[in-house]
Amino acid sequence: MGKLFKILGSLLAVVVVLVVAAIIILPMVIDPNDYKGEIISQVKEQTGRDLTIDGDLKLSVFPWLGVDIGGLSLSNAKGFGDKPFAVVNSAAVRVKLMPLLSKQLEVDTIGLDGLVLNLAKAKNGTTNWDDLANGGEKAAEGESKPKGGPGLEGFVIGGVDINNANISWDDASTGQSYSIDQFFLKTGAISQGSPVSLELGAQLQSKEPELKAKMKLDGTVSLEEAAKRILIKGLNLQVDATSPLFKQGAMSLNLAADVGLTMDGQSLTVDGLTVTSDALKLTGNLKGSNLAEKPAFSGSLNLAELNLREWLASQGLAVPETADPEVLTRVGASLELATKGDVTQLNKLVIGLDDTKINGSASLKGAAIGFALDVDTINLDRYLPPVKETPKATGETAGAGRKATGDEPLLPIEMLRSLNLNGTLKIGQMIINKLTAKQVEVTLKASKGKINLDQKIGAFYQGSFSGRVDLDVAGKTPLMRVENQAKDIQAGPLLKDLIAKDKFDGKGNFQAKLQTNGNSVNAIKRGLNGDLSFRFEDGSVKGFNLAQMIREGKAKLKGEKLPASDTPAQTDFSEMSGSAVIKQGIVNNQDLLAKSPYLRVTGAGQVNLVAETLDYIVKTVIVSTAAGQGGEGLEELQGVPIPVKLTGPYAAPKYSIDWAQVATGSQKAKLEEKKAEVKQQLDEKKEETKKKLEDKLKSKLKGLFN
Numbered sequence: 001m002g003k004l005f006k007i008l009g010s011l012l013a014v015v016v017v018l019v020v021a022a023i024i025i026l027p028m029v030i031d032p033n034d035y036k037g038e039i040i041s042q043v044k045e046q047t048g049r050d051l052t053i054d055g056d057l058k059l060s061v062f063p064w065l066g067v068d069i070g071g072l073s074l075s076n077a078k079g080f081g082d083k084p085f086a087v088v089n090s091a092a093v094r095v096k097l098m099p100l101l102s103k104q105l106e107v108d109t110i111g112l113d114g115l116v117l118n119l120a121k122a123k124n125g126t127t128n129w130d131d132l133a134n135g136g137e138k139a140a141e142g143e144s145k146p147k148g149g150p151g152l153e154g155f156v157i158g159g160v161d162i163n164n165a166n167i168s169w170d171d172a173s174t175g176q177s178y179s180i181d182q183f184f185l186k187t188g189a190i191s192q193g194s195p196v197s198l199e200l201g202a203q204l205q206s207k208e209p210e211l212k213a214k215m216k217l218d219g220t221v222s223l224e225e226a227a228k229r230i231l232i233k234g235l236n237l238q239v240d241a242t243s244p245l246f247k248q249g250a251m252s253l254n255l256a257a258d259v260g261l262t263m264d265g266q267s268l269t270v271d272g273l274t275v276t277s278d279a280l281k282l283t284g285n286l287k288g289s290n291l292a293e294k295p296a297f298s299g300s301l302n303l304a305e306l307n308l309r310e311w312l313a314s315q316g317l318a319v320p321e322t323a324d325p326e327v328l329t330r331v332g333a334s335l336e337l338a339t340k341g342d343v344t345q346l347n348k349l350v351i352g353l354d355d356t357k358i359n360g361s362a363s364l365k366g367a368a369i370g371f372a373l374d375v376d377t378i379n380l381d382r383y384l385p386p387v388k389e390t391p392k393a394t395g396e397t398a399g400a401g402r403k404a405t406g407d408e409p410l411l412p413i414e415m416l417r418s419l420n421l422n423g424t425l426k427i428g429q430m431i432i433n434k435l436t437a438k439q440v441e442v443t444l445k446a447s448k449g450k451i452n453l454d455q456k457i458g459a460f461y462q463g464s465f466s467g468r469v470d471l472d473v474a475g476k477t478p479l480m481r482v483e484n485q486a487k488d489i490q491a492g493p494l495l496k497d498l499i500a501k502d503k504f505d506g507k508g509n510f511q512a513k514l515q516t517n518g519n520s521v522n523a524i525k526r527g528l529n530g531d532l533s534f535r536f537e538d539g540s541v542k543g544f545n546l547a548q549m550i551r552e553g554k555a556k557l558k559g560e561k562l563p564a565s566d567t568p569a570q571t572d573f574s575e576m577s578g579s580a581v582i583k584q585g586i587v588n589n590q591d592l593l594a595k596s597p598y599l600r601v602t603g604a605g606q607v608n609l610v611a612e613t614l615d616y617i618v619k620t621v622i623v624s625t626a627a628g629q630g631g632e633g634l635e636e637l638q639g640v641p642i643p644v645k646l647t648g649p650y651a652a653p654k655y656s657i658d659w660a661q662v663a664t665g666s667q668k669a670k671l672e673e674k675k676a677e678v679k680q681q682l683d684e685k686k687e688e689t690k691k692k693l694e695d696k697l698k699s700k701l702k703g704l705f706n
Contacts, residue, residue, distance in 0.1 A: 043074075047132060050075040055090065068092045077128040080120050085128060089114025089164075110158075115165040115183075123172045160187045178206045187221075195222040198232070213241035219259075229262040246316035253277045266291050270299070278314050279306045286337070296340040305332035305352060324382035330354050342366050353378075362423075368447075371423035379431040406522040413519065416473045419446035434497045437465075449474030462507075463488035479517050480524070486510040491536065506539020506576065514582065525585045525609045533579035540570040572596050578603070585610040598623060607650060614653060616646040 036053050043051040055070010072088040092111045120128045165183035169176075181203045188197040201216040219235035237255040254276050260269040268288035275282040286299035308331040312319045322328065332352040338345040344364040351358040360373035427440040439458030445451070450472050457465040467484040492505035514530035517523070571594075578592040585608065592603030600623055605616030620642045648654045 047074075049077075049085070049132075076118065076120075077131050079122065079126075080128040083118050084116070085118055087114070087116040088112065110160045112162045113164055115162065115167075117165070117167045118170075119168065120170045121173055125173055159189055160185055162186075176206070176208055178204065180204055193223070193225075195220045195233070197221075209243065209245055211241060211243040211245070213239055215239045224260075227260075227262075228264075229260050229267070232259040232261075235259050249316055251277070251315045251317075264292075273301075277311075279311045281306070294341050296338075298336075298338045300334070300336050302334040303332050305330055307331075320383075321385045322383050323386045327354050327382045349373075354382075366420075367418075368420040368422070370421075371425070373423070373425050375425070375427040375430075377429040378427065381431055381434060407520045409519050410521060410524070411471075411473065411478060411519050413473050413478065416446070416451060416471070417449040419451065421446040434500075435494065436461075436497065460486070460489065461494045462490045465489070477517050478519050479515070481515045482512065482530075483514075484510070484512050491539065504539065504541055506536035506573070508534060508536030508539070508576075510534045522610070528582055528585045528609060530582050531580065532582070533577075535575070535577040536573075537575050538573075539576065540572045571599075571601075573599075573601070582609075589616075592618070605646070612649055612651065614646055614648070614650045618644045618646065620644065 036057070040051045040053065043049060052073045052075075053070070054072070057069060069088070069091045071090070072086075073084045074086045076083055076085040090111070090113045118128075162183070162185040165180075165185075167180040167183065169178045171177065183202040184200065186199045190196045197218075198221050199216075199218045201214075204213045204215065205211070215237060217235065217237045219232045222231050222233065223229075224231055235255075235257050239253045239255075241251045241253075242249055243251075255274070257273040258271045260271075261267070266289065268286075268291060270286040270288075273282075273284045273286060281304040282301060283304070284299055284301035286297055288295060288297045290296055307329045309319055309325075309328045320328070330352065331354075333350065335349045336347040338347065342365060346362040349358070349360050349362060356378045357376045358373055360371065362373075363370040422445050423443075425440075425442040425444070427437075427442075429436070429438045430440050431437075437457045437460050439456075441456045441458075443452075443454040451470070453469040453471075455465075455467050455469075463486060465484070465486045467482070470481040472479040487509050488507060489510065490505075490507055492502065495501065495503055510532070511534075512530065512532035514528060514532070516525075516527040516529065518527050573594040573596045576592075576594040578589055580587045580589040582588070587607040587609065588605075589607075590604045592601070594601040594603075600621040601618055603616060603618045605614065607614045607616070622642075642657060645656050646653045647656075
């Protein structure tokens with residue numbers, strides 16, 4: 001037995017000597033650089049690319065089996081220029097030899113320095129790595145799958161250390177280009193079942209839009225074997241960006257979350273998401289599935305209320321000009337998010353906008369936007385740009401202060417053509433252009449340059465309003481059709497809110513069907529066609545007293561001085577109605593009728609919307625001379641038509657009374673009155689003669705029978 005042990009001991013000594021000799025001799029007799037040519041030819045054969053190895057390959061065997069690589073470069077794909085596809089200054093990987101004998105993998109820190117990767121896409125959509133991907137697929141098809149064998153019982157990796165990496169992306173199909181500079185990745189030791197610290201940083205640059213961003217990410221990575229997923233706890237991303245897009249040139253953002261990703265790369269979870277940028281704070285949770293084929297995401301997001309105006313200014317972003325500088329100071333939102341493919345759905349959407357609350361949902365499918373929103377109350381005038389007075393054009397400022405001609409483009413045609421919308425909007429109360437509307441319902445559809453807007457207002461100045469606007473911008477010239485109907489509207493309060501002037505009053509109905517074409521105020525006026533009708537009751541036209549105008553004209557004609565009057569400068573009516581036909585911007589009305597207890601008014605004529613002038617005749621008849629608007633001083637004109645001609649600009653028309661026609665009418669009326677009086681006298685004389693004859697006849701007959 002002792003002899004056997006001696007033999008075994010001798011054999012073991014020989015083995016040890018041989019191993020030691022191999023460890024010492026192998027690096028001396030085997031030079032890995034002798035295989036450069038074979039490596040280069042294999043790469044050429046497999047990829048069609050040229051591999052250049054500038055530095056020396058260094059081999060180590062014990063206690064670490066590894067290789068250190070000097071400079072490497074791989075040529076670009078055909079058609080993408082002479083710039084290399086990839087360059088590496090140095091790389092190193094080493095595996096501890098002895099633990100391999102017990103199925104333990106111990107890898108030293110994996111190092112990579114000076115990686116340069118130039119990614120590109122051609123105008124036809126091909127990329128400079130398509131050939132590598134296809135080559136890999138073909139090789140995979142030709143190879144038989146390795147048979148399963150005993151796996152590792154454990155592994156340890158000293159870490160990953162990637163320094164000074166640079167990645168560029170040049171997309172000729174879109175003209176966009178990006179670059180990632182100063183990229184680094186450092187990890188702690190990686191071992192089975194133990195968390196790993198992670199630190200990553202880079203600087204991103206783009207030309208369109210012009211942007212430079214410095215970012216740093218850190219966290220702790222662990223492998224959950226039971227769940228077959230990688231978990232990054234305490235992930236923290238800090239981004240500091242500079243760009244001319246930002247008013248002050250810079251913007252900062254921080255993202256924190258716990259991120260989980262399954263080993264197959266198909267599922268993702270983001271818990272405890274927090275995104276902050278100064279006063280802005282966005283929180284939520286997200287889940288992703290089927291990431292490799294048709295990614296789908298779901299989750300919830302919440303934007304804490306913030307002063308949006310101050311935040312935009314702090315980030316150097318432009319603050320919208322608003323009529324009210326106090327708006328956009330309380331903004332917040334919450335929603336549930338669901339995306340699948342090119343469809344994104346926002347459910348349970350709640351937005352707080354200053355004093356306004358908005359609820360509803362929205363969707364995005366490709367470029368198509370859908371929405372269903374419910375707004376409680378909003379004053380849109382507060383959010384519109386402030387009205388600025390255009391300075392009068394003088395010498396140096398003549399170009400900047402030139403008055404608008406009316407031929408300037410009115411509609412953003414290209415933007416309207418691109419709209420793809422389908423939605424409904426309900427508003428409890430809305431103020432716009434100083435008009436107040438309640439119970440508002442709006443339906444908007446837009447596709448391929450055709451836009452349809454339906455609107456209903458349940459409570460509009462004690463009445464109601466409904467309308468439809470059809471706009472077609474698909475062709476060269478925009479076409480517009482408008483249908484409006486108003487019922488029981490109080491015109492006085494409406495005009496006071498709209499133009500801040502008391503010009504007209506009365507309760508009325510109005511309807512119109514109009515169509516036009518063009519993209520300027522003047523073109524729309526010239527192309528306007530259609531018809532309209534209206535009827536108002538118990539109202540007045542403010543600014544002039546028609547009866548007083550007639551009295552003044554009559555007095556001037558006679559050279560008399562009219563005593564001062566305290567009657568209001570308005571013409572009352574119990575009812576007013578009319579209709580009009582519009583052709584090429586000219587409004588033709590022939591049936592204006594207004595009535596009051598003292599006056600009857602009819603009107604006919606034209607209003608030229610293009611020239612902004614009118615040619616109109618109003619005929620007034622005094623039907624009663626009792627004290628009042630038609631009253632005293634006009635007894636002579638009772639029943640006589642009085643024509644009042646209105647001409648000139650309709651903003652400030654001139655009026656004149658055809659007194660010759662009035663006189664003729666008056667003389668005719670007097671003649672008719674005289675004829676009636678003579679006729680009455682003749683009739684009375686006839687009646688008297690008839691009565692005398694009857695009495696005389698009765699007397700004779702009485703004597704005959706007595």
